[in-house]
Amino acid sequence: VxxxxxxxxxxxxxxxxxxxxxxxxxxxxxxxxxxxxxxxxxxxxxxxxxxxxxxxxxxxxxxxxxxxxxxxxxxxxxxxxxESLDLVKLDCEGMEYDILLNSPHWVLERIDRIVLEYHDAFTPHTHHDLVRFLERAGYVVETFPNQVHADLGYLRAARRHGAGAGATTGQPTPLHVDGRSL
Known part of the structure; x- marks a missing residue:
């Protein structure tokens, strides 16, 4: 750990x-x-x-x-x-976007599961950006809203079996957020 x-x-x-x-x-x-x-x-x-x-x-x-x-x-x-990470857990007060959206695909390919608390009010990104990014990187993603705070929630992502980033084409599918390719 x-x-x-x-x-x-x-x-x-x-x-x-x-x-x-x-x-x-x-x-x-x-x-x-x-x-x-x-x-x-x-x-x-x-x-x-x-x-x-x-x-x-x-x-x-x-x-x-x-x-x-x-x-x-x-x-x-x-x-x-x-060489591999079974689980990455993030509770980092808004930095989850900065961390994941800027991680190279070779890093994401080493991670089997991700769980995190998302914060939609701190950055221009929302959890929807993370969902799209992680799905394109080969994860099945679920989100769970916080019942008290509308701008907080939880995300769980698990790597699809046999699906590394870009498993179909050999290249990751780019995600475009705020006019830039991620």
């Missing part, structure tokens, strides 16, 4: 939970996962991360922020020499 948590307070809890439960197979990394290796900005307006941005954004209201290191999916697969 590789667990990435960029917020120091939550990271300490992650390590403590692994220790208390004698989980020897957990590799805890105090970094965010993002579209690129570098840094991201955590919005700490509520005292804990409630939104993550891949760049600094100026606002009229001062919101406490913290810049933290980040790693792309591509680089973490290379760093840990991961």
């Amino acid at each position: 590789y667990a990435f948590e960029p917020f120091a307070g939550s990271f300490a809890l992650l390590e403590e939970n692994a220790r208390q439960n004698s989980l020897a197979n957990v590799v805890a990394v105090c970094e965010a996962v993002g579209s690129a290796t570098g840094t991201v900005v955590l919005d700490l307006g509520r005292g804990e991360p409630s939104h993550v941005q891949s760049r600094h954004v100026s606002t009229a209201v001062e919101v406490p922020q913290r810049v933290v290191p980040s790693v792309s999916m591509q680089d973490l697969v290379i760093r840990f020499a991961l």
Whole structure:
């Protein structure tokens, strides 16, 4: 199990939970996962991360922020020499779009299942973009709306048997979002 948590307070809890439960197979990394290796900005307006941005954004209201290191999916697969990933679970306060839509197809081909909480209010993307992207990458995708918050929900994706990205043509089908090909 590789667990990435960029917020120091939550990271300490992650390590403590692994220790208390004698989980020897957990590799805890105090970094965010993002579209690129570098840094991201955590919005700490509520005292804990409630939104993550891949760049600094100026606002009229001062919101406490913290810049933290980040790693792309591509680089973490290379760093840990991961030939396959049984399950990728994302609960990253809006960064799910940045992470998945910018992951190369060779990375997605290594992932069997993805579960995530989506946040439709933080970016120009919606969960519909993720559904189309993942279906074109060879996944069967289901979504489940949050019964309380209309802009939140859950997504479950499982790789179709024998269907890697571009399994039919050898090339992935491009997804066009906001005028750009993904």
